[in-house]
Amino acid sequence: MHTSLWLTLLLLIPLVAAALIIGLRASDHLARVIGITAATLELALTVVVALAYRGSHAIGSGSTTVFDFTYRKVLAPSLGVAYDVGVDGISLFLLALTALVILLALVGANESRRTPAFVAWLLVLMTATIGAFATRDMLSFFLFFELTLIPSYFLIAGWGGAQRAAAALKFFVYTLFGSGFLLVGMVYIAVRHQHVFGGDLTFAMSALQQTPLSSGVATWIMIGFLVAFGIKSPIFPLHTWSPLAYAEAPIAGSMVLSALLAKLGTYGLIRFAVGLLPQSLDNVRPFVLTLAVIGILYGSALAAVSKELKRVVAYSSMAQVGFIVLGIFAGSQIATSGAVLLMFNHGVITAGLFLLIGGIERRRGTSTISALSGLQGPAPVLAALFTVVMLASIGLPGLSGFVSELLVLLGSFNAHPWWAVIATTGVIFAALYLLYAYQRVFHGEATGENASIPDATTAERWVLAPIIVLVVVLGVYPAPLLNKINPSTHAIVAHSTPQGVNR
């Protein structure tokens, strides 16, 4: 066990940095320096935490604790409010992902208008996201989960495209609506726990896990959780807010939405939907798996016909989320580990794609596919970078996307072959729509303004370097991550679907 101070620092650093920026009335330059310093520090700390993390490796009995860096202090016993931190193999790499994506957003997708506010909101968002991932208490999770709404709302509404106000409101209202169900479901479990076991109200996950719920009640709560997390992820048919929000958000906003906030949704599904409500799984599994597969196919189809690069990535994200949900609900340890790994990999890849699209937008002022052509000629390095990240997204063997998708499909094939078979076609579709978009944008004759765009700058190359490195290294050697993910997914699967441990 390690001290929880590391996690407390992770929560405090961005907040302090944001307060400094506001308090000092920092200039644009100073704000960026403070922001980047804080994010770098944060990334370094998350790496330290990831390296130092020791989950229990004693696989066998289902109750093995796999949380590390834990601390719990009850703040208001009557309300069940507690300060609670801790990470396990599932949240561990999402912390690093959060720090990385926000750092890249600060460096590579900076906004020149009102920079201090922009940086401060991103930092607040960092604390909120880290807070949601690094806790073992459901109320804490909920608070931070909700808190992410405010900075992301302001990022979209303040720095977005022409329809930013509509996009931000749609995003906000959808998510808030879902949270209501999450809150009531969560409170129900806690109240039930208090009735059965007595004592103060508590939202500690270890306690809520013990709550006896009938399968009917659990199913109702599960539906509420599915709505809440399904909107955030987004799962078909709750995705309708996302294309507008992804397309209208500033590049940093799109990065954060798809790479981080979507992961909050899928993380919630693993941790709370599957982790707390195993009684309901038999009832909802066919339904959720079907929605996941529809999401894969429907997202792919829409990505293929989208006329704008950001929307292509938005819909492709929806398809990828379909894979993640498939892995989470397949009831197989391999698939669950694959889903967790895919959450990390997809976060990295999609952040890279949005950064590259942001680069194209800066050069051409648009990301509409029909306005772009032959960019490969004037900008070969940009095209090469785009190719690598795109191929990882497609799931080319040897790059990171492949490993995680393979694990998901393998595990779900063991448990639920038919859904896995249909989902596999999604991999082919991904190749189709991404290559098609790539072909239209980078190949062909560079006409008009397209002919004179500058190639990737040194700064852009450096920003994308960590993404390329991660994509390649994790494609070849994912074991370091999987070794830490596996005990935690084992614990979840052993609790929720005991027969899934061996498949």
Added chain:
Amino acid sequence: MIAKVAHLAMPSVHYLAIAPILALLGGSLILMFVTAMTRARVSAVVATSVTVVTAVSAFALSFFQWRDVSIHGSTTTMAHAIALDGFGVLASAAITLGVALTALVAHDWAHRAHVVGAEFHILVLASASGAMMMVQANDLIVIFLGLEILSIGLYVLVAFDRHRSGSAEAALKYFLLGGFASAIFIYGVALTYGGAGSTNLSSIAYFLAHNFILQPGVLVAGLGLMLVGFAFKVAAVPFHVWSPDVYEGAPSPVTGYMASIVKVGAFAAVLRVVFGALTTQSESWRPLVWGLVVLSTLVGAAVALVQRNIKRLLAYSSISQAGFMLLGLWSASPSGVAGTLYYVVTYLPVVIATFAVVTLVGGEGETSHDLDHYRGLARRQPLLGVALAVLLLSQAGAPFTTGFFAKFAVITSAVDGGGSWLAVIAMVAAAIGGFFYVRLVLSLYSDDEGAGVRVAVPRLTGAVIAIGSVSAVLFGVWPGPIANLAHHAYLLLP
């Protein structure tokens, strides 16, 4: 239970129990006396200082009361008509805080609106003493007395802006409808007396606990009418129609005072009567409260969406908040009482501070209440903008604000009381509410300045705004102290 009246005797009085009420009345009398005895108008500084000192000393007295309650437990005094219990102490302390904050806001407002003299403060102190009476009442007659003292003071306060016809119109409307509501309430009291044989809450509870009423028609009718009276006072749908007009017409500091103190008084009284005395009749009143909750939360939030005037918007928002507060009553449990108490106590500084901002932006003659006047406020005046954003987000129930934990407390109690679906409905309303709050917050940060101008922030009003917004965040991050107080603020009954 027929009391034998052998001889007329003065009941024994536990003066500590009524000390804060006496303090407020005393402060009011001093100001009245000074006004009568001096030839010149009482200066605003004197009036405000007396009010604030009075409120602070009443607040200090509640510490002694709290200690008394923790040593001796809940007690009654004055022939069992006044209760001294943790619930009452906490609620009265909140009222004194509200008086002090309102006095500070009104001081700056009076200067700008050319209101002279101490009458405003006299009325605030007197009507607040009525609210405190309601909070501590253990007898329906005392509740009525408190309600009237509170209301009559308010009727005049609403009309205080004599230069504006809207103010007088609002006062008349409030007076007429309020009069009806009082009449309905007292009729309910009469029927309850007929049904349960007493106006004393303890006696009613005792009677109902030991007797089964075969034909409870009279009692249920009395209960229903009293509920209507309370619903009117807290502006619960469908008894809310007066509130947007009155909120709009009243001087803004008075609106803040109404939105906060009336809610504390009325909710404390309704909890004492309906949950405390008539707890055995919960099968009769819970469906009624259910309806009030659903209608208030949903209608309040939905109608607020289309408002263009900030005071009307806040009126509808406050209707929706009242629905949430009723959720704690519906739960009919100690945790529900604690939830509602927590809600009203934390709502008080937030709403007074919000209307303090409205007072400033509204300007002289209250002409700038359109939402356009708020566009870009945070760009022009970052601190004021941030404070208002925090206050609005707290009312929306954003995480890490007191508003969140207030909603959370009543939702938890409702789920505990078997009302998961009711809780879902309320949360849907909260999502609708979140929409207009956040839209307003966003317009504060708009680049386009709209019709807004820079407004001066006087020191005292600024302090109130700071207190409201800081308390919203401080106790939102650290909800322990107030939550524990509310949790341990037991009612005398049941």
